[in-house]
Amino acid sequence: MTVSRPAMAIYWTGSCGGCEVAFLNLDEALLGIGRDWELSFCPCLLDTKRADLEAMADGSIAVTLLNGCLRSGENLEMARLLRLKSRLLVAFGSCADGGGVPALANEASAAQLLSRICDTAADAVPGQRGDDGTFSPELPAPSPLLPRVHAVAELVDVDYVIPGCPPEPDRLLDAIRTLGMSPLPPRGTVLGCTSRSVCDDCPREKRNHRPQRLVRSCAIIPEEGWCLLEQGIACMGMATRGGCGALCPTVHAPCTGCYGTLDPDAVPVAASLSALSAAVLPDIPHPADDRTVRELYRAALSAVADPLGTLCRYDGARNLAGGTGQSGADRG
């Protein structure tokens, strides 16, 4: 008996596998998905290989959930192949949406990264280098790295986005149901999130207070029920798309922004930079000169040890994407 169900594929490029785990966390809802969809390609869960995908007719997969960034030539080849075979390609998870955590590596060039892994780090292990000084790694030779980490949509056409690191299973289920319905939402819609910020779902109270300085989240035990940011912890909830139900602040951890930048028109890191800047107010004497004010703000922000990782942990591939100008000359 063959019942014709639309085919679904799930694939990982530069990914940690957590997005597949989020899919498995659908638990009993998986039975419904199995009823409505045929999982035709998913190397994480099924014994399906690239050759199987190549053998499929173009456009024969109804929906592909592609998680992971594009870091290597092989990632890009697979993304292109899946685009060819799929009627809808969905950027699934933060890595696919904005480069995710792997895009933090864009601070360094591909050559610097390889030299760090293959030279500096490997030298910490005795006997890794041959007598001639060359390093012969046991690592499987990866396909050449792309010069930087890309979000999927930068190099391949993407129809929809499901954000989150990883997406919350309930939101993922909503999104998969939406993808199975007709009519489909407009192309480009971000599924499985709200159009409001994480703060909107957060149970913590805002008391209209601006801390004089930020603190590391490990340095204080935050007061119950009071906004973490107002207590000086760099919580990025106000610049982040809602959808997770404010998971992290609910359990005393600051939001690190995994659902992506709320403002679609902003440079991602800039949106959170503005939001964080508006929240801090050191005690500024009057009158105060240029230098005094600068030093006061430097001190107030000194707890932000890594501005990029704090402000834009998941959307890094999109920060200066597409730049053609001279400033690119500085870029590693």
Place this chain on the structure above:
Amino acid sequence: MTEATVPHRYHPTTGTGGSRPLRVVVFLCTWCSFSAADKAGTKRLPVPAELSVIRVACSGRVEPTLVLEAFRQGADGVMVMGCHPGDCHYQSGNLQAQCRAVLLDRLLPQLGIDAARFRFHYVASTEADRYHHLTTEFVQSLYEFDTGAS
């Protein structure tokens, strides 16, 4: 403007002096620094021809997106100027601008842009000379930077 005041200045007609004309975007708050720029003109103080001035209501209006977008589109340098502390027409826009500038200084190198390409200053409406000096010195430093002379 003479070659003496900006020694590395690119000469638009002869093509000499620098490798190419630089593009420097300057965001000026309308109440103080724009007024200073205006007075610099009235006093015939030279300012670099490389500047593209954008007049904004307040330095606090300059979203970091605007600064990064300027770099993305090829600006060689970006300046933001606002009123001195205590003088902001909107009370604290200039303080927020300073806060953003302090974070941007540390963020730009992480994005592959040298922090020396970005400046934030307080310039009062009476400080035409300061405007002249700051802009001239910044453009000059960018030319030196560009030719690796710094």
